Each structure stands twice: as structure tokens, then as C-alpha cells.
Amino acid sequence: MKVTVKSWTGVATWRWIANDDNCGICRMPFDSCCPDCKLPGDDCPLVWGACSHCFHIHCIVKWLHSQPQQQCPMCRQDWKFNNK
Amino acid sequence: MQVMSLKPRNVDFQEMWASLKETVAGVVALQAVERGVWNTRFSDVYALCVAHPEPLADRLYDETRNFLEEHVGGLLQRVQRSAPLESSDYNDGLLSRYVSAWHEYSQGVAYLNSLYSYLNLQHVKRQKVSDAEIIYGSSATVSCPEHDSRQLEVGELGLVTWERVLVRPLATALSSRLVAALNAARDSSPDPSTADTLRSAIHSTVHVQAFRVRAPLSLYVELVLEPFLAAASAHHSRRAAHLLAEGDVSHFMKYVLDGLERELSLARRFLHSSSIEAVRACYEQACVEAHLPALHADIERLLKEASAGSIERQDDLRRMYALLKPLGANAMRPLVDAAHQQAVRDGIALLDAEHPKDEAHSHFVQAMLSLHHKYSELFSDVFGGAQPFVGALDKACSAVVNRRWSGESCARAPELVARYCDALLRRRAADAEADDKLAAAIVVFKYVDDKDVFQKHYARALARRLIHQLSASMEQEEAMINRLKAACGYEFTNKLHRMFTDVAVSADLNAKFQQHLRDNNLTTNSGFFIQVLQAGAWPLGGAMAPLAPPAQLERPARLFEAFYRASFSGRRLAWLHHLCTGELRTKYTQRMYHLSGTTPQCALLLMFENADVVSAREARETLQVSEEAWSRHVKPLLDAGLLTAKGDLRLESPENDEGELALNLSFTCKRTRIKLTCAAAPPNQGTGTNSGTSSGETAHCDDDRKMYLQAALVRIMKQRKVLRHTELIQEVVSQARGSFAPSVAMIKKCIEALIDKQYLERAPGTLDTYSYLA
Numbered sequence: 088m089k090v091t092v093k094s095w096t097g098v099a100t101w102r103w104i105a106n107d108d109n110c111g112i113c114r115m116p117f118d119s120c121c122p123d124c125k126l127p128g129d130d131c132p133l134v135w136g137a138c139s140h141c142f143h144i145h146c147i148v149k150w151l152h153s154q155p156q157q158q159c160p161m162c163r164q165d166w167k168f169n170n171k
Numbered sequence: 172m173q174v175m176s177l178k179p180r181n182v183d184f185q186e187m188w189a190s191l192k193e194t195v196a197g198v199v200a201l202q203a204v205e206r207g208v209w210n211t212r213f214s215d216v217y218a219l220c221v222a223h224p225e226p227l228a229d230r231l232y233d234e235t236r237n238f239l240e241e242h243v244g245g246l247l248q249r250v251q252r253s254a255p256l257e258s259s260d261y262n263d264g265l266l267s268r269y270v271s272a273w274h275e276y277s278q279g280v281a282y283l284n285s286l287y288s289y290l291n292l293q294h295v296k297r298q299k300v301s302d303a304e305i306i307y308g309s310s311a312t313v314s315c316p317e318h319d320s321r322q323l324e325v326g327e328l329g330l331v332t333w334e335r336v337l338v339r340p341l342a343t344a345l346s347s348r349l350v351a352a353l354n355a356a357r358d359s360s361p362d363p364s365t366a367d368t369l370r371s372a373i374h375s376t377v378h379v380q381a382f383r384v385r386a387p388l389s390l391y392v393e394l395v396l397e398p399f400l401a402a403a404s405a406h407h408s409r410r411a412a413h414l415l416a417e418g419d420v421s422h423f424m425k426y427v428l429d430g431l432e433r434e435l436s437l438a439r440r441f442l443h444s445s446s447i448e449a450v451r452a453c454y455e456q457a458c459v460e461a462h463l464p465a466l467h468a469d470i471e472r473l474l475k476e477a478s479a480g481s482i483e484r485q486d487d488l489r490r491m492y493a494l495l496k497p498l499g500a501n502a503m504r505p506l507v508d509a510a511h512q513q514a515v516r517d518g519i520a521l522l523d524a525e526h527p528k529d530e531a532h533s534h535f536v537q538a539m540l541s542l543h544h545k546y547s548e549l550f551s552d553v554f555g556g557a558q559p560f561v562g563a564l565d566k567a568c569s570a571v572v573n574r575r576w577s578g579e580s581c582a583r584a585p586e587l588v589a590r591y592c593d594a595l596l597r598r599r600a601a602d603a604e605a606d607d608k609l610a611a612a613i614v615v616f617k618y619v620d621d622k623d624v625f626q627k628h629y630a631r632a633l634a635r636r637l638i639h640q641l642s643a644s645m646e647q648e649e650a651m652i653n654r655l656k657a658a659c660g661y662e663f664t665n666k667l668h669r670m671f672t673d674v675a676v677s678a679d680l681n682a683k684f685q686q687h688l689r690d691n692n693l694t695t696n697s698g699f700f701i702q703v704l705q706a707g708a709w710p711l712g713g714a715m716a717p718l719a720p721p722a723q724l725e726r727p728a729r730l731f732e733a734f735y736r737a738s739f740s741g742r743r744l745a746w747l748h749h750l751c752t753g754e755l756r757t758k759y760t761q762r763m764y765h766l767s768g769t770t771p772q773c774a775l776l777l778m779f780e781n782a783d784v785v786s787a788r789e790a791r792e793t794l795q796v797s798e799e800a801w802s803r804h805v806k807p808l809l810d811a812g813l814l815t816a817k818g819d820l821r822l823e824s825p826e827n828d829e830g831e832l833a834l835n836l837s838f839t840c841k842r843t844r845i846k847l848t849c850a851a852a853p854p855n856q857g858t859g860t861n862s863g864t865s866s867g868e869t870a871h872c873d874d875d876r877k878m879y880l881q882a883a884l885v886r887i888m889k890q891r892k893v894l895r896h897t898e899l900i901q902e903v904v905s906q907a908r909g910s911f912a913p914s915v916a917m918i919k920k921c922i923e924a925l926i927d928k929q930y931l932e933r934a935p936g937t938l939d940t941y942s943y944l945a
């Protein structure tokens with residue numbers, strides 16, 4: 088061996104796998120959290136619907152509570168949580 | 172002692188008044204009255220007031236008044252004698268005769284008032300109109316007590332009689348003597364007895380009307396205060412003109428202030444306490460206000476010399492402030508403005524002073540701090556730290572901090588202050604005062620207009636420190652973020668906090684990953700540490716640079732990716748190869764060297780396992796390093812002497828590079844630890860967030876500012892529903908102030924954009940009102 092690896096320090100970024108940059112309900116970017124939260128990430132996660140639309144979990148829960156029908160606010164299909 | 176009969180009875184008025192009058196004459200002349208006699212007369216007054224069948228109080232009152240008039244008439248003769256009325260010779264005896272008559276009479280009348288207690292209490296009181304009626308004038312006849320003396324108690328009647336019978340005829344004589352005496356007292360203090368006489372005479376004019384509800388000082392004002400002020404004003408004007416003619420402004424101010432003190436002590440000594448302010452105003456009008464142009468003309472020079480350290484000029488400024496302050500904001504404005512300009516001039520000179528180019532950031536912050544310190548001290552010293560000067564200094568610091576050097580499109584302050592902080596936060600224990608210096612830097616930071624630009628520079632430097640572990644201490648980092656938060660609020664430091672949090676979260680994640688490896692009997696054959704950062708919070712560009720690392724480096728990364736995917740659904744991980752660092756040990760050299768470098772650098776060195784020479788083009792293609800990044804990664808290896816170029820090596824145009832890279836097998840170096848650098852990607856590469864220049868930063872900030880303004884506009888309109896244009900602009904400007912100063916043009920553009928996006932509309936039928944569309 089001419090050269091051996093002693094250690095490696097990796098730097099990576101993570102972002103949500105979402106089909107849009109912004110939450111369709113609060114319009115905040117997914118990189119930051121919903122208006123009710125202060126720190127994005129684990130405390131303010133995203134959820135995906137069966138229709139593949141994606142929102143802050145706090146936003147979609149609030150939305151569903153306020154609506155008579157459980158529909159996706161983007162495509163009006165019936166809302167189902169998709170835990171992919 | 173005779174027992175007083177309380178029973179009303181018939182009395183002979185003439186007889187009783189004759190004996191009463193004799194006693195009354197004795198009382199007002201302050202002659203001794205025997206106790207028995209006093210008591211008898213006291214009950215006589217009672218007897219007359221309750222006399223049967225008709226009370227004789229009115230008659231008694233009338234007779235008493237007649238007596239008093241006659242008596243005071245006699246006193247007038249005694250006081251005036253042959254003194255000429257027109258004279259103002261205050262030493263001709265008139266004043267002292269007046270004062271002795273006043274002492275005697277005023278005391279006598281006070282005794283008389285108690286002799287007439289019953290009449291005062293039972294008779295006068297009933298007729299006395301309430302104070303409220305006098306003040307509000309519901310009864311016209313009593314609005315002037317002199318016109319119906321029936322309303323007065325006997326003591327008050329005595330005073331009114333004194334005023335009418337004695338003071339009126341002597342008014343001019345008294346007034347001119349008093350004013351002349353006061354004028355003389357200003358220049359040389361009178362002997363105690365003369366002073367006493369003067370003070371007593373003046374205060375008699377107060378005393379004589381003291382019982383009046385309405386205008387109790389009118390006699391004093393007429394005889395003393397007004398004529399005194401008129402004479403004083405003329406005197407002050409002459410003196411001020413004289414002072415200005417004989418010396419400079421310093422001389423003038425000194426003597427004028429001394430004069431003011433003397434004038435006020437004269438007033439305190441002789442005049443009624445309510446007159447002090449009028450005396451001061453009269454003095455200031457004649458000596459200061461009348462000469463404002465002369466005073467103002469010297470301000471700039473005084474400030475210049477005072478700020479250069481002249482103690483005399485600082486004294487002058489202190490006097491200037493003392494003279495101008497009472498005259499109000501308009502008189503002060505030139506001083507405040509000049510103070511502002513002086514600080515600006517000085518600040519620019521300090522910033523422009525010669526300094527080493529690579530110390531620009533500390534020069535800038537130190538210069539601003541010394542400017543701030545110098546003028547805070549000076550202004551608090553000479554202007555007592557008064558608010559207008561604190562404001563002038565703030566304005567000056569703000570102007571200097573945000574000044575644009577000629578030819579520059581934006582101020583350099585945001586970048587320089589951020590660099591200053593970076594240098595302090597990096598320094599490893601070398602600067603024991605780093606904490607104090609960072610706290611002081613906040614003073615300068617607060618004046619920076621483009622706080623959002625500062626934030627971008629600061630965030631990038633913080634990212635570098637956190638990723639490469641360059642921070643002197645995490646406590647210090649956190650303390651600084653908290654200082655910024657205290658100055659600008661949570662929103663400003665939100666991303667900084669998130670970066671900070673990511674570092675802690677990453678430590679946790681690494682521990683979990685190591686556990687995961689142990690649990691699954693997996694190993695990485697080298698030390699492995701990873702930082703996982705939230706993409707939105709870190710100012711990191713060029714994230715997607717492709718790289719095919721050799722197996723030694725790839726394996727742990729892949730293991731981690733799998734672990735991460737399983738732990739966090741819905742997240743995509745992207746490696747930042749230019750920030751990943753590896754540490755290698757060399758085995759082919761005589762000594763073992765520890766090399767640290769970027770992933771591509773490590774990968775390149777690992778390619779020499781089976782060959783001593785590799786083709787540059789092949790190497791790049793195998794590693795899949797982008798053309799643009801190739802030279803930045805490879806050049807440091809050549810510079811360090813680890814690799815040598817063979818043939819026609821063209822790092823800058825790797826597509827047609829026919830050269831080769833050779834491992835330097837006889838590499839030697841004094842140090843055993845070698846850190847390979849890698850320049851940051853040049854600006855306008857990738858997403859642009861990694862651009863390094865100020866103008867790039869500002870351009871990027873413009874987009875952020877528009878986003879910020881639009882969000883603020885929506886927030887405001889959502890709450891207010893309908894708002895006029897000017898109010899909306901004001902509201903937005905005040906919300907943005909913490910991070911930047913938005914231009915009205917930019918706000919207007921944002922409003923238009925929101926109208927296009929149908930968040931807002933112009934309220935129907937109005938020109939300047941917007942309404943929110945839900």
C-alpha cells in the first residue's frame with residue numbers, strides 16, 4: 088500500500104424529496120418550517136399524500152380539520168397519507 | 172378680669188367707638204396695649220356686632236375704614252416728607268422711611284385683625300364671596316376687591332388701604348428707587364442694612380396683595396418686576412455688545428455665563444421666587460439670543476479643536492451648550508449639526524488612514540470603535556450626553572459605516588465586520604480579549620444598514636468554521652449568535668441557529684451510525700465522521716459536483732446513505748465533495764506523512780496504488796471531477812510537490828490535456844502533517860450561493876429582499892385588510908429596518924408583483940388604497 092486512508096470526514100446536505108419547493112398551504116419553502124414552528128427538520132416534518140402532493144404535516148392536519156371533505160388542497164383528490 | 176357678656180344689648184355706638192378707636196390707634200401704631208384693655212375692646216367689637224335692636228357691625232366697619240384711611244394718610248406724610256417723587260436716588264431716605272412705616276403698619280394691622288376677630292368671623296365671612304365666585308367672576312361687583320371693601324376682613328382692609336392711600340401716590344418714587352437700587356446691587360453688593368431695606372420694600376409689594384386670589388403679584392409686577400426687567404434688558408444688551416467687541420467668543424461666553432450666575436443670584440436675593448425664570452429669560456434674550464449668529468459662527472472651529480483634544484475648547488463647548496440649551500431646539504440645531512459633521516469628518520479620516528491591506532477588516536472595526544468611543548466621551552463630557560448629541564453621533568456613525576468608497580456600488584461594512592468576527596472566532600486562544608472584541612463589534616454592526624448582506628457573509632464564514640472545525644470555541648460562537656439575535660431578532664439569526672443545531676445533531680447521528688455498524692457487524696476500515704446539514708440553512712454551493720470516489724472512500728459513504736435512508740424517509744442526501752476531507756498516511760516515502768485534503772485529492776492519490784504515473788485525462792474521467800473543479804483540486808498537490816507534472820500538462824483545459832501526473836516517490840517535507848488546500852469555487856458557479864464577492868452578495872440579497880418584502884406586505888395586508896399606500900410603505904420599512912433599508916421603488920415593484928399574483932388589489936374607486944384578497 089502506498090497510501091492508506093486514516094479517516095474521512097464527509098459533508099452532505101439533506102433536503103425533502105418533494106415535487107415542489109414550497110408548501111402549497113402555507114407557501115413557505117420546504118427548506119424552512121411551517122409558520123407555527125421555529126426550527127425545520129425533525130420538529131416540522133413533511134408528509135406525502137397518495138396523490139403525491141406534499142405538505143408540512145402541521146399545515147395539512149390543520150387544513151383537513153378545517154374542511155368538511157378530506158381532500159388534497161392541490162388536486163382535490165381524497166386525501167390519504169402515504170408513508171413511502 | 173371682666174367676664175364677657177354674650178347677651179345682645181343696647182349699646183351707644185358713639186361712646187363705645189370712641190374708646191375702641193383709641194385702642195385701635197394704639198394697635199396699628201404698635202403701641203403696648205394692656206391685656207385688660209385688649210379684652211374689653213375685644214368684647215366691645217362683639218357687643219357692637221350683636222347689638223339690639225339693630226346690629227352695628229356695618230357702622231363699626233365703616234368707622235374703622237375711615238380711621239385706617241386717615242392713619243395711612245398720616246403715614247404717607249411721614250414717609251414722603253420732602254423727597255422728590257421723580258428722583259431715583261435710593262439713598263435719600265424715602266425707602267428706609269417706607270420700610271419702617273410698612274413694618275410698623277403691617278404688624279399693627281395684623282394685630283388689629285385679631286382684635287376684630289368676631290367681626291371678621293361672623294360678619295365679614297357671611298358677606299365674603301366664595302373664592303370660586305371670585306375666580307369665575309359670577310358676581311361682577313366683587314371681581315375687584317377694592318371696589319367693595321365690605322368683603323374684606325379688617326386686616327385685609329388695612330392692606331388695601333395701605334396700597335391705595337400710601338403706595339399709589341408713591342408708586343413712581345418707589346419703583347424708580349427700587350430699580351436703581353437693584354441695578355447698583357448687581358455691580359456691588361449693598362451693605363446688609365441697605366440690602367435688608369431693599370428686600371423688605373420689594374417684598375412689601377408682594378405681601379400687601381398676598382390675600383388676593385386673583386393676580387396676587389400684580390402690584391409687585393407693576394412696581395418692581397417689569398421696570399426691573401426693562402432696565403436689565405437694556406443693561407445686558409449694552410454689556411453683551413461690549414463683551415463681543417472686546418474679545419473673542421470664548422471670552423464672551425465665559426463672561427456671559429458668569430453674568431448669568433450673578434443675575435440669578437441677584438434675583439434670588441431680592442426678588443420674589445417666581446421671577447427667577449423671567450430674569451433668566453430676559454438675560455438670555457439680551458445676551459445670547461441677540462448674538463446667536465456670532466455664537467453659531469464659531470461652533471465648527473470649537474468642535475474641530477475640541478475633538479483634537481483642546482481642553483480650553485472643550486470648556487468653550489460646555490459653555491456654548493449651557494448658553495444655547497435653554498433657547499430650545501432651533502438655537503441648538505447648528506451645534507447638533509456641527510457635532511454630527513465633525514464626527515463624520517473625523518470618521519472618514521480615520522477610515523482612510525494608512526493600513527495594511529489584509530487588515531482592512533480590523534482596521535475598519537477598530538477605526539469605527541475608536542470614533543464611537545471618542546465622540547461618546549466627548550459628547551457626554553461637554554454636552555452631558557444629551558439626547559440630540561447621542562442622536563447626532565448615531566447618525567454620524569451610521570453615515571461613516573455605510574459610506575461607499577468612490578467607484579463602489581455598495582458599502583463594504585457588511586463584509587468587513589463579518590470578516591472581523593470571523594478572524595476573532597477562528598483564532599485559537601491567541602486573543603484573550605476576543606470576547607470583549609466581539610461584544611464591541613456589535614456596536615459597529617448595529618450601524619450597518621445592509622444587515623442582510625452581513626448575515627450572508629457571516630453565515631458563510633460560520634459554515635466554514637463549523638465544517639472545518641476552525642472555531643476557537645463553541646461557547647464563543649453561540650454567544651456571538653445570541654448577541655446578533657439580541658440586536659436584530661430571531662428571524663435574523665434563524666439560519667445561524669439552524670447551522671449551529673445541525674452540528675450537534677450530526678454528532679448524535681454519528682454515534683447512532685457507529686452503533687448501527689456494530690449491531691450489523693459492519694466495519695469501515697478507516698475513521699469515519701459525517702456532517703449532515705439542512706440544505707436550506709447552509710450557504711453552500713456546488714452541491715451536486717459528481718465524483719466517483721475509490722472504493723476505500725466510497726464504502727463508508729454508501730453504508731451511511733443506506734443507514735440514513737432507512738432512518739429518515741422523504742429526505743435526499745447530497746455529498747459536498749469539495750468540503751469532504753480525508754486524511755491519508757503515506758507509506759511510499761522515507762518518513763510517514765499525514766496528508767489531509769478534499770475527497771478528489773485523496774482519490775487521486777489513491778489512484779497511484781498500482782502505477783507511479785497516470786494520464787491526467789484518464790484520472791479526471793475516472794474520478795468524474797468536473798472540468799471546472801479539476802485544476803483547483805490538482806494544483807495544490809503539484810504545489811506541495813506530492814505530484815509532478817509530466818509532458819504537456821494543461822490543468823486549465825483538461826479536455827485536451829495529454830500530460831501525465833507522476834507520484835513524487837522521493838517526496839520530502841519538513842513538516843509531517845500537510846494540509847492540502849482547495850480554493851473555493853469562483854463566483855457565479857452553480858447556484859451562485861457560493862459567490863465570493865460583495866457585488867455578487869448584494870445581487871443575491873436583492874432577490875432575498877424582494878422575497879422578504881413580499882412576505883411582509885402579505886403579512887401586513889392580511890392583518891389590516893385595507894391600507895393606504897403611504898401607511899403600507901411606512902409599515903414595511905419599519906419591519907425591514909432590522910435587516911436592511913428598502914428603497915421605495917423596490918417596495919412598489921413588490922406591491923405590483925403581488926397585485927399580479929392577485930394577493931392584493933387597488934381598492935375600487937380609490938387611487939392610493941390597497942385591499943387584501945383572501
Ligand SMILES: [Zn+2]
Nearest residue numbers: 110113143146
Ligand atoms: Zn406549510
Ligand SMILES: [Zn+2]
Nearest residue numbers: 121124131145
Ligand atoms: Zn410546523
Ligand SMILES: [Zn+2]
Nearest residue numbers: 138140159162
Ligand atoms: Zn394532491
